[in-house]
Structure formats: structure tokens, C-alpha cells
Amino acid sequence: MAVTTLPSGPFGWLSITWRLLDYWITVYRRTWRGSVFTSFLTPLLYVVAMGVLLGGFIKTPAADLDGASSYLLFVAPGLLAAQTMQLVFGETTYPVLGLIKWHKVYASMVATPLTVSKVVIAQLGFIAFRIMSASVVFILVMTPFGVFSSVGGALGAFFVQLLLGMAFATPIFAYSAALQSEEGFTVIFRLLMIPMFLFSGAFFPLRNLSPVLEQIARITPLWQGVDLTRMLALGTWDTPSALVHLAYLVVLSVAGGWLAIRSLARRLAK
Amino acid sequence: MPYEYPSVTAAPQSPGVPAATDSMVHARGLRKTFGSFEAVRGIDVDVHRGEAFGFLGPNGAGKSSTMRMIAAVSPVTAGTLRVLGMDPQTDGPLIRARLGVCPQEDSLDPDLRVRENLLVYGRYFGLSRRAVRARADELLEFAQLTDKAKAKVDDLSGGMKRRLTIARALINDPEILLLDEPTTGLDPQARHSLWDKLFRLKEQGVTIVLTTHYMDEAEQLCDRLVVMDKGAIAAEGSPLELIREHSTREVAELRFGVGQHEALAARVADLADRVEVLPDRLMLYTEHGEETLAQVHGRGLRPLAVLVRRSTLEDVFLKLTGRSLVD
Known part of the structure; x- marks a missing residue:
């Protein structure tokens, strides 16, 4: 019998989105080897080079390091959040434009019962999986260095990466889906990712910046993630500021998700 | 899963389908504009079950824009359009579930192998993994790609890629097969091999809607066609009727x-x-x-x-x- 109905209701919606699982499994099977190697080795190199070796030269009292008793403990959570950001920039720039432009994969997906929102959400699901697997590895690598004051803190830091990742993934997806050429990526790599990586409190306390720059750094998405991850790792949880960070990241994720779907729908309707 | 799929050789008309009408595509005053550019300027089209219908016209005549509206991926600007008796505006996913689409540019995924392209695509229609494996092997046979099942897409010739794209479009056993410029860019031998495949599908009762700017392709494949120029229909009929009437x-x-x-x-x-x-x-x-x-x-x-x-x-x-x- 031919298809006359589609699964309906909230679970029907999910079950249609779930139809993209095999696509992403197949893609991952072709690419996981490279990503596993880098996601294990990169954190180790960073933690050793910056935390242990560079940190060996830094003798600053805990009060000046946001409550961290050594530079290693200060920088490691920052590196985790920064890694999440970089991974998401990688997953939502060239791959998105590639699926639009070079291989027309999205176009072939929406020629089926799938819709744009389901295609976007399935891909965000894949990115969430990538963030989770990279974060688990990073957290496990950091644990022997005594970076986490508690198991709960490590677990919390894991979930913060997921939220931080989505807060970056959705607006960048929206941006990439609207781009005509990949030159637009150079702009956001240079003007957003690298400055945020260097100046959003991953490597030094924000108070070291001039007052104006400090305020700018405090409104970046990465700072919200860095501060949350650091508070959880060090056990210096401060509920009011944590709630501000969490609300910021949730709003950015949801607004970005709406924009991403709209942006890709416009692109594919042309 | 609420449905199962017959084989490619089964009759396309299924009992109990609510839209069991013979009107596969019905358009009145159909328009598509992009900003101030009018790609399609109010066309009337009817495609009936089991026929091979063609849009013949040069590049830029509005053929692809029309096809994308019929495929329920590009919104209608004005006019009426019914595909399988349904409105693409409201029933896009239901319509697309029963269409097979072969776009003008190959949209095969180069990260996936030949057979994987079929397996993954069948899943989008809700076919079970077992059903899609059986169907994929059947279609690889049909497209003469069985021995290329594990090959990379980039290693296929142009004709093979197009046959794979058509095989992919058939994965859900569609009632209408939409083909946009199916043989553009293929060498003569590959074109004839493709025409042979399409002819066999037509004999099995699949409704075929295609665009082309090759008159020989239109004459070979189409029972009926419209001649399109600058977004409008200039003439309509069977190839023979059109020639008798206008030449x-x-x-x-x-x-x-x-x-x-x-x-x-x-x-x-x-x-x-x-x-x-x-x-x-x-x-x-x-x-x-x-x-x-x-x-x-x-x-x-x-x-x-x-x-x-x-x-x-x-x-x-x-x-x-x-x-x-x-x-």
C-alpha cells in the first residue's frame, strides 16, 4: 500500500526526525577515526603545555585566579569550554555550506517527507553527540590532574558543554546557511572565534583586561561557558551569576535554532 | 511502520488511496516569481495517471521552477496546484512521500558509497532497514550498478551517477517520477541507456513528468508535452500533434x-x-x-x-x- 499518512503528534514528529539517524551514523563511520584521535590528543597536549608547563611559571594567589589554587586548575576548565566552541565552529561552518552548495544533500533530504526543521534538528543532534563524546574524553583526560573538585562538578561541566555548544551551533548554522561562499567563514573565524578563544577568560581572569574590554568579554557566549565550567570544576558555584549564564545560553540556543531553521528554509526554497 | 512497499514491478495504483484520482498534477494559473523576476507566468497543466508528460523549452523557460513547485519544495506564488489531489502548501510531506525526484544536478552524497546512498535515502521515507536493503539491491540491479555497490560516488561516470540518482528516486516506489533534464551532460550511449530505463518504468505504469531542452528526448519519451517559453506555455499536445499542427x-x-x-x-x-x-x-x-x-x-x-x-x-x-x- 502506498503512503497516505505520516506519523503524527509529538512522537510522530520525533520518529520522522529519527529517520536521519542512519545518515549521520554512516557519515560518522567514515570520519570517526580522525576525530577520536584529535579529541583525545588535543586536550592532553593543551593541559600539559598550558596547565602544567606554562602554569609552572605562574605563582598567583588563588584570590587573583577566580579561586583556583594553581594556574593548571584555572586554565583547564577554560580549555574545555574553548574546545567546545572550536568543535562547534568546525561542525557548523564548512559542513553546513557543503551540504547546501557542493553536494546538495539538504535539497535531496527535503525532497522526501522530511522537512527543514527536522533536518536541522537531526544535525544539531549529531553535533550534540560530537560535543558529548569530545567532552567526556577531555574530562577524563583532565581528571588525573585533579582539575575537578567533585564528581558532581565534572558531571555539571559535561552538561554545560552541551548547552554552550548548542548556543554556538544554532546561530552559526543560521549564518552558514545564508552564505553564498566560504569566504564568510574567514570573517567569523578571525573576528569572533579567535578573539573569543584568547580573551574570554579561558587563559586569564577577565579583571586583567581594561574596563571596556572586560565588559565586552563578559557579554561573549564563551565567557558564560568558561565561568560556568570553572565554577563547577573548582566548586566555587555562585547561583545568581550561574543563572544569568544559563539563561543567556538557553536564549541564544533557542533563538539561534529558530534562525537556523528559517535561514535554511529560505535557502532551500529558492 | 504503517505501510509496506510493493516491488517495482507492481501496479502503481493502490486500492484504498484517498487521492485515487487520475489527475496526478493539476495546475491552473500557476505562477512563480523571484523578487521582480517572473519565472512562471500563469500556466495550466494536467498530468494523468500512467502518462509520460514533458515540459519542453530552452534554458530559463521556467521548467525547473515549475518542477520544484510540483515537487512540493518551492512555494507557489499564485494560482492553484494540486499534486496527487493534495495541496503542496499544506500537505508537502504527504505529497513528497509518494514522489520520486531526480534533480537537474546530481545530489548524491560523496561521503557515502553507492549502496549507502540508497539505504540512507530509503530511511527518510520510513522504510525499515530490512525493506530498504532488499529494495536497494533490486534498484542497483535495475540501474546496472550491482557491481558498483561499494564504489565511491565520485568514481562513477556521469551516466552511472544519473542512473543512481534515478534509482534513489525510485526507492519509495513513487507514483510520480519527476525528472529535471535527465540526460543533460550525458554522452549519446548513456542517454540511450537511460531512455531505455525510463521506458521500462513507463511500461510498468509509473507516471513520468520530465523537463528537457532536447527535442529528440521529448519525442522519444513523452506521450504529451507542453512547449514552454519565457515562463508561459506556447503549445500543448502529443509530439505528433504538435508537429502536424505547427509544422x-x-x-x-x-x-x-x-x-x-x-x-x-x-x-x-x-x-x-x-x-x-x-x-x-x-x-x-x-x-x-x-x-x-x-x-x-x-x-x-x-x-x-x-x-x-x-x-x-x-x-x-x-x-x-x-x-x-x-x-
Whole structure:
């Protein structure tokens, strides 16, 4: 019998989105080897080079390091959040434009019962999986260095990466889906990712910046993630500021998700 | 899963389908604009179950825009469109579940192997993994790609890629197969092999809607077609009807030296129903080409080369628009 109905209701919606699982499994099977190697080795190199070796030269009292008793403990959570950001920039720039432009994969997906929102959400699901697997590895690598004051803190830091990742993934997806050429990526790599990586409190306390720059750094998405991850790792949880960070990241994720779907729908309707 | 799929050889019409109408595509005053550009300017089209229907026209005639509206991926700007009795605006996913789409540019995933492209795609239609594996093997056989199942897409020839794209479009056993310029860019041998596949599908009862700017393709494949030009329909009918209505039975083509055609046209104008002057030849539209040719010779004219042939859709298009199909 031919298809006359589609699964309906909230679970029907999910079950249609779930139809993209095999696509992403197949893609991952072709690419996981490279990503596993880098996601294990990169954190180790960073933690050793910056935390242990560079940190060996830094003798600053805990009060000046946001409550961290050594530079290693200060920088490691920052590196985790920064890694999440970089991974998401990688997953939502060239791959998105590639699926639009070079291989027309999205176009072939929406020629089926799938819709744009389901295609976007399935891909965000894949990115969430990538963030989770990279974060688990990073957290496990950091644990022997005594970076986490508690198991709960490590677990919390894991979930913060997921939220931080989505807060970056959705607006960048929206941006990439609207781009005509990949030159637009150079702009956001240079003007957003690298400055945020260097100046959003991953490597030094924000108070070291001039007052104006400090305020700018405090409104970046990465700072919200860095501060949350650091508070959880060090056990210096401060509920009011944590709630501000969490609300910021949730709003950015949801607004970005709406924009991403709209942006890709416009692109594919042309 | 709420449904199962018959094999490709099963009759396409299923009992109990609510939209069991014979109108597969129904359009009235259909329009598509992009900003101030009118790609499709109010066309009326009806495609019936089991027929092969063509949109013939040059590049930029609005064929692809029309196809994308029928495929329920591009919103209708104005007018009425029903596909399988449903409105693409509200029932897009339901319509797309019963269509097979072969786009103009291959949209195969190069990260996936040949067979994987079919497996993954079948899942989008809700086929079980087991069903999709069986169907994929059947379609690889149909597309003569069984021994390429594990190959990379990038290693396939153009004709193989197109056959794989058509196989992918058939994964859900569609009631309508939409083909946008199916043989553009293929060599003659690959084109004939593809026509053979499409012909077999048509014999099995699949409704085929295709666009083309090749008149021979339209003549080979289409039961009925519309000639499109600048977003509008210039004529409609079977290939034979269109030729009868808009052209003569035969055409005598005369080639003279470069630059002489315009001047010589006046000397042969009375020998044919109509004379077309092209930069490289004169075309005399006549019922009996050989007789006309003898008369041309009788007037002492000595063309460098002559050709008498039957009228084609190319001649129909030239008559209707004053231009040729392929630039």
C-alpha cells in the first residue's frame, strides 16, 4: 500500500526526525577515526603545555585566579569550554555550506517527507553527540590532574558543554546557511572565534583586561561557558551569576535554532 | 511502520488511496516569481495517471521552477496546484512521500558509497532497514550498478551517477517520477541507456513528468508535452500533434556560402509553405522535400549541401518562438 499518512503528534514528529539517524551514523563511520584521535590528543597536549608547563611559571594567589589554587586548575576548565566552541565552529561552518552548495544533500533530504526543521534538528543532534563524546574524553583526560573538585562538578561541566555548544551551533548554522561562499567563514573565524578563544577568560581572569574590554568579554557566549565550567570544576558555584549564564545560553540556543531553521528554509526554497 | 512497499514491478495504483484520482498534477494559473523576476507566468497543466508528460523549452523557460513547485519544495506564488489531489502548501510531506525526484544536478552524497546512498535515502521515507536493503539491491540491479555497490560516488561516470540518482528516486516506489533534464551532460550511449530505463518504468505504469531542452528526448519519451517559453506555455499536445499542427511533414535544408542565405531566401520563398533563414542554412517547410529540392535545382540554384528530413519538435519550437531550443 502506498503512503497516505505520516506519523503524527509529538512522537510522530520525533520518529520522522529519527529517520536521519542512519545518515549521520554512516557519515560518522567514515570520519570517526580522525576525530577520536584529535579529541583525545588535543586536550592532553593543551593541559600539559598550558596547565602544567606554562602554569609552572605562574605563582598567583588563588584570590587573583577566580579561586583556583594553581594556574593548571584555572586554565583547564577554560580549555574545555574553548574546545567546545572550536568543535562547534568546525561542525557548523564548512559542513553546513557543503551540504547546501557542493553536494546538495539538504535539497535531496527535503525532497522526501522530511522537512527543514527536522533536518536541522537531526544535525544539531549529531553535533550534540560530537560535543558529548569530545567532552567526556577531555574530562577524563583532565581528571588525573585533579582539575575537578567533585564528581558532581565534572558531571555539571559535561552538561554545560552541551548547552554552550548548542548556543554556538544554532546561530552559526543560521549564518552558514545564508552564505553564498566560504569566504564568510574567514570573517567569523578571525573576528569572533579567535578573539573569543584568547580573551574570554579561558587563559586569564577577565579583571586583567581594561574596563571596556572586560565588559565586552563578559557579554561573549564563551565567557558564560568558561565561568560556568570553572565554577563547577573548582566548586566555587555562585547561583545568581550561574543563572544569568544559563539563561543567556538557553536564549541564544533557542533563538539561534529558530534562525537556523528559517535561514535554511529560505535557502532551500529558492 | 504503517505501510509496506510493493516491488517495482507492481501496479502503481493502490486500492484504498484517498487521492485515487487520475489527475496526478493539476495546475491552473500557476505562477512563480523571484523578487521582480517572473519565472512562471500563469500556466495550466494536467498530468494523468500512467502518462509520460514533458515540459519542453530552452534554458530559463521556467521548467525547473515549475518542477520544484510540483515537487512540493518551492512555494507557489499564485494560482492553484494540486499534486496527487493534495495541496503542496499544506500537505508537502504527504505529497513528497509518494514522489520520486531526480534533480537537474546530481545530489548524491560523496561521503557515502553507492549502496549507502540508497539505504540512507530509503530511511527518510520510513522504510525499515530490512525493506530498504532488499529494495536497494533490486534498484542497483535495475540501474546496472550491482557491481558498483561499494564504489565511491565520485568514481562513477556521469551516466552511472544519473542512473543512481534515478534509482534513489525510485526507492519509495513513487507514483510520480519527476525528472529535471535527465540526460543533460550525458554522452549519446548513456542517454540511450537511460531512455531505455525510463521506458521500462513507463511500461510498468509509473507516471513520468520530465523537463528537457532536447527535442529528440521529448519525442522519444513523452506521450504529451507542453512547449514552454519565457515562463508561459506556447503549445500543448502529443509530439505528433504538435508537429502536424505547427509544422509541415518535411523540411528541406539548404546550405549555401556564408552570408548568402538572406538574399537567396526570396528566390525560394514561393516553393515552400514557410522559409526560415538561419545563419548557416535555409529551411524550407514543405510536404514533399525531394520535390521542393528538385524545384530549387530547377531554378539553377546549387546549394553546397542539402538535407531532406521529417519535421521535429525543434521546428515546432522555432515556429512558435522564432528561436531554437539549444543555443
